[in-house]
Amino acid sequence: QVQLVQSGAEVKKPGSSVKVSCKASGGTFSSYAISWVRQAPGQGLEWMGRIIPILGIANYAQKFQGRVTITADKSTSTAYMELSSLRSEDTAVYYCASERGHHYDYWGQGTLVTVSS
Amino acid sequence: QSALTQPPSVSGSPGQSVTISCTGTSSDVGSYNRVSWYQQPPGTAPKLMIYEVSNRPSGVPDRFSGSKSGNTASLTISGLQAEDEADYYCSSYTSSSTYVFGTGTKVTVL
Numbered sequence: 001q002v003q004l005v006q007s008g009a010e011v012k013k014p015g016s017s018v019k020v021s022c023k024a025s026g027g028t029f030s031s032y033a034i035s036w037v038r039q040a041p042g043q044g045l046e047w048m049g050r051i052i053p054i055l056g057i058a059n060y061a062q063k064f065q066g067r068v069t070i071t072a073d074k075s076t077s078t079a080y081m082e083l084s085s086l087r088s089e090d091t092a093v094y095y096c097a098s099e100r101g102h103h104y105d106y107w108g109q110g111t112l113v114t115v116s117s
Numbered sequence: 118q119s120a121l122t123q124p125p126s127v128s129g130s131p132g133q134s135v136t137i138s139c140t141g142t143s144s145d146v147g148s149y150n151r152v153s154w155y156q157q158p159p160g161t162a163p164k165l166m167i168y169e170v171s172n173r174p175s176g177v178p179d180r181f182s183g184s185k186s187g188n189t190a191s192l193t194i195s196g197l198q199a200e201d202e203a204d205y206y207c208s209s210y211t212s213s214s215t216y217v218f219g220t221g222t223k224v225t226v227l
Contacts, residue, residue, distance in 0.1 A: 037218070044219070047217060049215075050216075060215075095162060101169065102151040102169075103153035104165060109162060
């Protein structure tokens with residue numbers, strides 16, 4: 001069984017960047033993709049992008065192209081999501097999720113990112 | 118990529134059945150059997166309930182079932198129970214090799 005543990009809550013200024021980590025244990029890190037999904041307060045889920053660690057290849061939702069970077073460190077079984085040029089609308093809980101067969105079977109606990117001046 | 122369309126809310130009494138629709142396009146739901154459903158109680162991470170349109174992961178009660186017709190997928194909860202009260206989201210793979218979630222549906226047990 002895969003367990004995903006994310007880094008803690010962050011408070012950021014508008015225009016800055018945030019980097020959230022997602023450490024995997026159990027299973028084989030390289031055998032699945034890791035996706036990032038966010039949820040603004042009171043809103044629905046929004047897919048941001050994913051990475052296939054064994055290939056190091058990432059792809060992103062068009063909405064976040066140029067502003068999000070997803071990476072993975074196979075040596076530590078950790079995935080990262082960095083979002084730049086933060087604005088207040090980026091205030092949300094950010095989740096990582098393991099993806100096998102085009103669905104998300106395990107989720108991290110979520111990381112609250114608050115963007116405020 | 119626009120979000121898949123779900124009804125904002127559905128409700129039912131204990132023991133009844135409710136169905137949640139998830140409408141996409143020929144570029145996502147209509148083209149792939151890669152539709153999944155997630156349950157999210159307040160303040161918690163989503164939980165996988167259905168994958169590949171109609172498959173249940175181990176541990177999910179068989180009163181949860183999924184189907185698809187054309188560009189619309191559906192999740193049915195039979196024998197509704199109080200513990201089923203939560204938000205539900207569908208998700209689909211798309212022709213752009215990305216994913217899209219539904220707008221979400223709040224299930225209320227009366």
